Amino acid sequence: MSETVTPTEMMTIAAARALTNADICFVGIGAPSAACNLARLTHAPDITLIYESGTIATKPDVLPLSIGDGELCETALFTVSVPEMFRYWLQGGRITTGFLGGAQIDRFANLNTTVVGDYAHPKVRLPGGGGAPEIASNCGRILITMAMGTRAFVEKLPFITSMGHGEGGDHRARLGLKTKGPTAVITDLCIMEPDPLTKELTVTSIHPGVAREAVAAASGWPLKFATAVAETPAPTAEELSVLRDIQARTRHAHKAA
Template sequence: MNACTRDEWMTIAAARLLQGRCVCFVGIGLPSAACNLARLTHAPELVLIYESGAIGTRSDVLPLSIGDGELAETAACVVPLPEIFSYYLQAGRVDVGFLGAAQIDRHGNLNSTVIGPYDTPQTRLPGAGGAPEIALHARQVFVMLKASKRSFVERLDFRTSAGYFDGHGARARSGAPGGGPRAVITDFGMLAPHPQSEELQLTALFADASVDEARAAVGWPLLLADRLDTIAAPSAYELDTLRALDARTREAHARAVRIPL
């Protein structure tokens, strides 16, 4: 096994989920790292869409925000934000929505709004952005989130983006057009919804992780899938590509900070 951190393993495991000419609506942070890694390794025809209107962007570094110039500079085209949602997302042209969040519950519902009561929160988070629409309309959703009992919670402090509501077909009955969260990639392995209850269950572990570790990091009684897979360790090629991407990003952002206004 190549020496790697859990963050690297998590990013590489997420990148492997993306294949071919998949059209992917990308969130900033870990989702962006995973999507760009996939594009730089096994899925060069991947089409990345960012909320700012950049379509088919092929940036050499990771953006700090959806408004970073490198997204527009390397995009196939840039369209107004309303068109991204109406002509692409709501029209059913997005295969995968790749999201992060502050909290997730057992049915894949997400919170990126507040920690604590809405009117008197302990922490005011960045907010919804386009996540509710992405979660609603994308053909499937992947979520990347480091696991702890503060992030994988029995009950959300606020439901920002819909997963499977209360499960057992509730999403389908609501009329939500998208497929919902099909994978949750964590720093111990991967969760996916049970076919009937739609409750997230453990489906795969990193080779150096355990079921006990996974259960200790989740704030509800975590169920196991009938088949529990082992996620292959990162290859040297995957690790080298990810680390080179991170190094280019650090250097680019450091140069930007040094440029006098």
């Protein structure tokens, strides 16, 4: 096994650590799915993973390419229809944690996956929100994982697909939301958490070997750093080998026609 840990591996491992056995987690596809399954295969074997295709308490052996791969249904405790998924389980308030990715994020952890440019005449048409608008409001807390860069971490979003902390402060509460919203943004360089009062994302931990300047340079807004910034613990041998095993199984499975 290579001892060099890639930034993406560090991101996935740090994101997995944010989850516990007690979580009932609504899983987004891509980076969130890798993190959630890594958690399940390491320190959180009893975590409940739910995909919006209706598969509940699923234990895939390879990472799904889509949100509804057969693997998810075959390994689920049970599978419900999509209306039931969104009505009873998500809107019903049964889900403790929503794990989202996005194309763009702002300092209050609002996400854009809809358009770049004007909505009616977009420069880039992105896939859209899918389940995210209601995941963001109905789950107990939200974790976000995405790679940093100035095109992704932007001063102003062209479109708010799903609300994080809105304009900051008590904006969520003013809209009647009782859920916490985003509690951490786990990137390939660092971990950010919202300031308890202003809700502005603040760097609380930097991954090993990453310079503070590099973190600041990868954000489109002037990033706030906590008074005491921790160093993210390096990946353990177990975390790395479990992650690389599932990625290898996944690559093999997705190549097979």
